[in-house]
Amino acid sequence: EAGVAQSPRYKIIEKRQSVAFWCNPISGHATLYWYQQILGQGPKLLIQFQNNGVVDDSQLPKDRFSAERLKGVDSTLKIQPAKLEDSAVYLCASSPYRGRGNTGELFFGEGSRLTVL
Amino acid sequence: GESVGLHLPTLSVQEGDNSIINCAYSNSASDYFIWYKQESGKGPQFIIDIRSNMDKRQGQRVTVLLNKTVKHLSLQIAATQPGDSAVYFCAENGQAGTALIFGKGTTLSVSS
Numbered sequence: 001e002a003g004v005a006q007s008p009r010y011k012i013i014e015k016r017q018s019v020a021f022w023c024n025p026i027s028g029h030a031t032l033y034w035y036q037q038i039l040g041q042g043p044k045l046l047i048q049f050q051n052n053g054v055v056d057d058s059q060l061p062k063d064r065f066s067a068e069r070l071k072g073v074d075s076t077l078k079i080q081p082a083k084l085e086d087s088a089v090y091l092c093a094s095s096p097y098r099g100r101g102n103t104g105e106l107f108f109g110e111g112s113r114l115t116v117l
Numbered sequence: 118g119e120s121v122g123l124h125l126p127t128l129s130v131q132e133g134d135n136s137i138i139n140c141a142y143s144n145s146a147s148d149y150f151i152w153y154k155q156e157s158g159k160g161p162q163f164i165i166d167i168r169s170n171m172d173k174r175q176g177q178r179v180t181v182l183l184n185k186t187v188k189h190l191s192l193q194i195a196a197t198q199p200g201d202s203a204v205y206f207c208a209e210n211g212q213a214g215t216a217l218i219f220g221k222g223t224t225l226s227v228s229s
Contacts, residue, residue, distance in 0.1 A: 040221075
């Protein structure tokens, strides 16, 4: 079974530029997550989708970050304009969770490492 | 607030020793917990999980212990190997339907 695919793996941009990350979850997984992981810290949730609807985006800096999950499959995360503090690894995860009980195991991709200069 | 933390940022052991990684959580309503392993340059990888109606669960070479009285979680790795070197995170599911909340991580270094 193919895992969670993310691209690009690495991106270097200057502050105030824009960047987009793409995620393809495991086939059939209803729930998709974007996490931000700053060096030396644990992953922090940015947004949670169930199918193509947003479940939780309370920690997404909406003035510069946006995310969408069209057709309930692939997702993109965009940052515009980027700030120095956005330098981090952006992890996408998916799970088969459909809204009952605990989420269970999340399956993570390899991440997209962003460096903002 | 809802957060999960780990007692020690680093742990160094010799190959063959048993390792114990600890985690304290603050949300008494959390009822599901997971341990993840993250190797350099990779995404977190599931190790083992436990629900709050259990106090112990065993996997292959790993055991998770849950003490709800003191809100403490631990991961025990038997016969630690160099391949176990990684950062270990505990995560909690504070409320049904919400995403996992991760702690800061413990870096395990195994020397041979």
